[in-house]
Amino acid sequence: MADQKHVVIVGAGFGGVHLAKELAKENVQITLVDRHNYHLFQPLLYQVSTAVLSASEIAYPTRAFFRNNNNVNFFMAKATGVDQGRRVLLTDHGEISYDYLVLAAGGTTNFFGNESVARNSYGMKTLQEAIALRGHIVHEFERASKKTDPSHTEERLRHLNFVIVGGGATGIEMAGAIVELIDVFKKEFHTIDFSEVHVTLLEAMGSVLPMVPPDLQQHTIDVLRKKGVDVRLNTAVTAYDGNDLVLKDGEIIPTKTVIWAAGVRAQDFIKDCGGEVDRAGRVIVEENLLVKGSDCVFAIGDCANFQHGTERPLPTVAPVATQEAMQVKTNIMALIAGKTPDQLGKFVYHDLGAMATIGRGEAVMNGPMPVLGFNIKASGFFAWFAWMLVHLIRLAGRYADFTVSVKWIWNFFFGTRLARIIHSKLE
Amino acid sequence: MADQKHVVIVGAGFGGVHLAKELAKENVQITLVDRHNYHLFQPLLYQVSTAVLSASEIAYPTRAFFRNNNNVNFFMAKATGVDQGRRVLLTDHGEISYDYLVLAAGGTTNFFGNESVARNSYGMKTLQEAIALRGHIVHEFERASKKTDPSHTEERLRHLNFVIVGGGATGIEMAGAIVELIDVFKKEFHTIDFSEVHVTLLEAMGSVLPMVPPDLQQHTIDVLRKKGVDVRLNTAVTAYDGNDLVLKDGEIIPTKTVIWAAGVRAQDFIKDCGGEVDRAGRVIVEENLLVKGSDCVFAIGDCANFQHGTERPLPTVAPVATQEAMQVKTNIMALIAGKTPDQLGKFVYHDLGAMATIGRGEAVMNGPMPVLGFNIKASGFFAWFAWMLVHLIRLAGRYADFTVSVKWIWNFFFGTRLARIIHSKLE
Numbered sequence: 119m120a121d122q123k124h125v126v127i128v129g130a131g132f133g134g135v136h137l138a139k140e141l142a143k144e145n146v147q148i149t150l151v152d153r154h155n156y157h158l159f160q161p162l163l164y165q166v167s168t169a170v171l172s173a174s175e176i177a178y179p180t181r182a183f184f185r186n187n188n189n190v191n192f193f194m195a196k197a198t199g200v201d202q203g204r205r206v207l208l209t210d211h212g213e214i215s216y217d218y219l220v221l222a223a224g225g226t227t228n229f230f231g232n233e234s235v236a237r238n239s240y241g242m243k244t245l246q247e248a249i250a251l252r253g254h255i256v257h258e259f260e261r262a263s264k265k266t267d268p269s270h271t272e273e274r275l276r277h278l279n280f281v282i283v284g285g286g287a288t289g290i291e292m293a294g295a296i297v298e299l300i301d302v303f304k305k306e307f308h309t310i311d312f313s314e315v316h317v318t319l320l321e322a323m324g325s326v327l328p329m330v331p332p333d334l335q336q337h338t339i340d341v342l343r344k345k346g347v348d349v350r351l352n353t354a355v356t357a358y359d360g361n362d363l364v365l366k367d368g369e370i371i372p373t374k375t376v377i378w379a380a381g382v383r384a385q386d387f388i389k390d391c392g393g394e395v396d397r398a399g400r401v402i403v404e405e406n407l408l409v410k411g412s413d414c415v416f417a418i419g420d421c422a423n424f425q426h427g428t429e430r431p432l433p434t435v436a437p438v439a440t441q442e443a444m445q446v447k448t449n450i451m452a453l454i455a456g457k458t459p460d461q462l463g464k465f466v467y468h469d470l471g472a473m474a475t476i477g478r479g480e481a482v483m484n485g486p487m488p489v490l491g492f493n494i495k496a497s498g499f500f501a502w503f504a505w506m507l508v509h510l511i512r513l514a515g516r517y518a519d520f521t522v523s524v525k526w527i528w529n530f531f532f533g534t535r536l537a538r539i540i541h542s543k544l545e
Numbered sequence: 546m547a548d549q550k551h552v553v554i555v556g557a558g559f560g561g562v563h564l565a566k567e568l569a570k571e572n573v574q575i576t577l578v579d580r581h582n583y584h585l586f587q588p589l590l591y592q593v594s595t596a597v598l599s600a601s602e603i604a605y606p607t608r609a610f611f612r613n614n615n616n617v618n619f620f621m622a623k624a625t626g627v628d629q630g631r632r633v634l635l636t637d638h639g640e641i642s643y644d645y646l647v648l649a650a651g652g653t654t655n656f657f658g659n660e661s662v663a664r665n666s667y668g669m670k671t672l673q674e675a676i677a678l679r680g681h682i683v684h685e686f687e688r689a690s691k692k693t694d695p696s697h698t699e700e701r702l703r704h705l706n707f708v709i710v711g712g713g714a715t716g717i718e719m720a721g722a723i724v725e726l727i728d729v730f731k732k733e734f735h736t737i738d739f740s741e742v743h744v745t746l747l748e749a750m751g752s753v754l755p756m757v758p759p760d761l762q763q764h765t766i767d768v769l770r771k772k773g774v775d776v777r778l779n780t781a782v783t784a785y786d787g788n789d790l791v792l793k794d795g796e797i798i799p800t801k802t803v804i805w806a807a808g809v810r811a812q813d814f815i816k817d818c819g820g821e822v823d824r825a826g827r828v829i830v831e832e833n834l835l836v837k838g839s840d841c842v843f844a845i846g847d848c849a850n851f852q853h854g855t856e857r858p859l860p861t862v863a864p865v866a867t868q869e870a871m872q873v874k875t876n877i878m879a880l881i882a883g884k885t886p887d888q889l890g891k892f893v894y895h896d897l898g899a900m901a902t903i904g905r906g907e908a909v910m911n912g913p914m915p916v917l918g919f920n921i922k923a924s925g926f927f928a929w930f931a932w933m934l935v936h937l938i939r940l941a942g943r944y945a946d947f948t949v950s951v952k953w954i955w956n957f958f959f960g961t962r963l964a965r966i967i968h969s970k971l972e
Contacts, residue, residue, distance in 0.1 A: 155683060172601040179683075181733035188735050194687040211691055256582060256606075260621040264638055306608035308615050 126216035133419035133439030134222035142187035153196040166248040168295035199390030225420035228381030238360040239376035279373040284380030285321030287474040294477030322354040329472040384421040406462035418442035553643035560846035560866030561649035569614035580623040593675040595722035626817030652847035655808030665787040666803035706800040711807030712748030714901040721904030749781040756899040757911040811848040833889035845869035
């Protein structure tokens with residue numbers, strides 16, 4: 119046991135948990151560090167924000183993955199940096215020495231330095247944000263329902279105006295889900311005139327969903343518009359004070375709710391890990407996934423910038439992180455076996471395609487589907503069904519929690535939302 | 546419509562919702578006021594504290610009860626008092642005029658004026674408390690797991706010491722559930738020595754569960770002790786600073802966790818409703834459930850003191866509230882029909898018996914069971930099965946949420962707890 123190497127992994131997301139699970143089979147000691155005690159099934163976070171699922175259905179206690187792995191130790195702490203000279207990870211609960219370190223810390227919302235927006239809008243990355251957003255949306259309807267007097271019309275409209283910024287998968291899925299949540303409210307807020315409720319999706323570029331072909335992009339926009347979402351392209355945001363959202367062309371949208379789904383960047387401490395970072399704070403990695411300039415610190419997933427043979431860095435999606443995890447495992451075992459960094463295997467990403475749901479019964483999917491053995495492009499109910507199947511299988515494989523399946527199917531048939539609880543205190 | 550009477554109900558608990566549902570069938574206008582947007586299934590709150598169920602499984606959006614009742618308006622606000630002279634309910638969102646008012650505001654934790662205990666221990670009455678307690682318990686294990694050094698032993702033991710105060714149903718159920726939660730942790734905290742973990746139940750009186758006969762009380766104590774709970778009777782608490790719990794005899798129990806299940810009192814504003822209140826802040830009601838001295842303000846459930854022909858005020862349990870609700874409905878309709886207060890029907894409580902679970906597969910029950918037609922006294926698996934059945938039926942009737950059943954059965958067979966999420970930020 120004394121000669122066991124110690125691998126420290128920062129982050130219990132898709133990449134970190136997968137890597138720890140794989141390394142647990144080997145004769146190494148593993149410490150998995152995360153500031154939360156749970157692993158988050160990030161792709162479904164928007165369903166917590168819109169009351170489809172409750173928090174514990176997409177958040178799984180990290181320790182539960184490692185019940186039978188005595189060589190895995192979980193350490194709940196916030197990483198603050200790396201001292202590569204002394205080979206220690208710095209955390210708010212002290213230092214942790216490592217032989218090999220893997221940064222798998224994931225991402226956070228990128229407000230691109232816009233402080234007024236950062237302060238007043240809702241991000242879509244953490245469970246806390248999702249729970250707060252869910253409470254806020256419900257609360258806005260409660261507030262509007264009290265302002266029935268004609269003199270309150272301006273205020274009431276502001277409460278009933280919901281703006282989503284960003285036309286990527288997260289923004290699209292959020293827009294679709296919020297429309298369905300409003301359909302539930304229609305049955306329950308007897309005194310609200312629902313023609314006063316507005317959902318707007320703003321996208322700075324010329325189209326939505328950059329990862330699918332133009333016809334699917336247009337289909338997505340058509341479906342959202344049919345659902346009543348005001349989709350506005352080429353529309354950038356400049357400021358938001360919590361009451362008025364200012365667009366680049368000077369237009370003002372009065373709203374109490376701005377949901378920011380327009381960008382991802384690495385956690386702050388990544389810049390303090392001794393590597394070189396890009397504009398989004400991600401650390402540059404070599405083809406073997408070692409942090410540039412290091413011989414024992416790796417980085418994977420949303421906090422790593424891997425750009426070798428591709429036009430842009432690899433996208434911030436789960437398959438990139440889990441595939442990188444497998445390569446890092448191979449490379450760490452090779453280093454332990456005596457190989458040198460230049461002898462390590464190079465990472466090659468296998469694109470699994472992209473899919474996004476636009477609400478109940480509607481989705482788009484595109485890309486090589488290695489499971490099926492051919493290229494596929496689809497929309498509508500079939501794509502939605504495939505989306506649901508893929509996510510249920512992934513969730514089930516992870517948590518063996520079939521109450522989620524039950525709730526999804528229930529929700530599909532009855533369109534109800536039972537998680538509409540305002541946790542926060544009444545203002 | 547103009548001559549419709551306006552009934553205002555304060556509180557969306559068992560009594561308030563039941564009454565609103567019943568009155569909705571009549572030609573009256575109803576406003577239901579609550580500071581939360583959900584109805585809480587209070588008897589299972591301890592299951593949220595111990596991660597068996599998640600919040601949204603026992604909290605149901607109040608508006609959802611009244612989808613088909615256009616004469617019921619929900620108003621989310623905190624009641625602050627009543628001006629009986631002007632016939633208005635005072636709230637933090639303005640005044641509401643009423644023809645008839647029903648106080649059904651429920652109860653809150655009674656710390657009996659002990660401020661140090663109130664400040665530092667966890668109550669068992671609100672969803673916020675339950676979520677905070679759940680996070681705290683898990684967090685204490687995380688903290689203990691980091692303090693492996695022998696010099697930290699005292700601190701570590703303090704983290705691993707859990708004290709429940711109060712031997713009523715809530716305290717008993719909490720003690721049983723926390724022991725089972727610890728069983729789950731045994732599989733996951735590989736570095737903790739579980740002989741260092743202690744659960745203590747303190748009761749100021751000479752026995753637990755006052756509502757069941759002595760042999761069932763003793764059975765309950767025996768079962769808890771067999772599960773490893775240190776049950777201590779005739780033990781009163783005098784102070785708690787968040788680190789050391791001081792007992793009446795001067796003994797000090799070092800602990801970071803005191804769970805207070807030792808008393809219930811009415812919400813503060815009840816004393817400002819123009820009636821006479823008892824020591825627990827409950828308003829005294831006449832036999833017809835009118836607040837003493839009033840001809841149009843009623844009170845039911847945990848905030849009312851009904852003591853007519855009984856030795857003590859009726860207990861603070863759901864059947865009292867719902868039965869009172871039925872009587873109040875009858876009496877309000879009688880007043881509308883022109884009857885005078887002295888002509889109203891008198892409330893008679895039908896005792897449905899008592900039951901409490903002591904953990905998976907163990908419970909005690911006692912009392913007249915009108916459904917079964919005979920008196921019953923039972924313990925062990927049968928009582929537990931009956932307990933589960935009664936609660937599942939009540940929950941299902943209320944929410945039609947069968948995911949709870951699924952989770953319970955799952956939990957029963959596999960003993961797992963999937964809701965162990967620490968919501969709060971890491972300290």
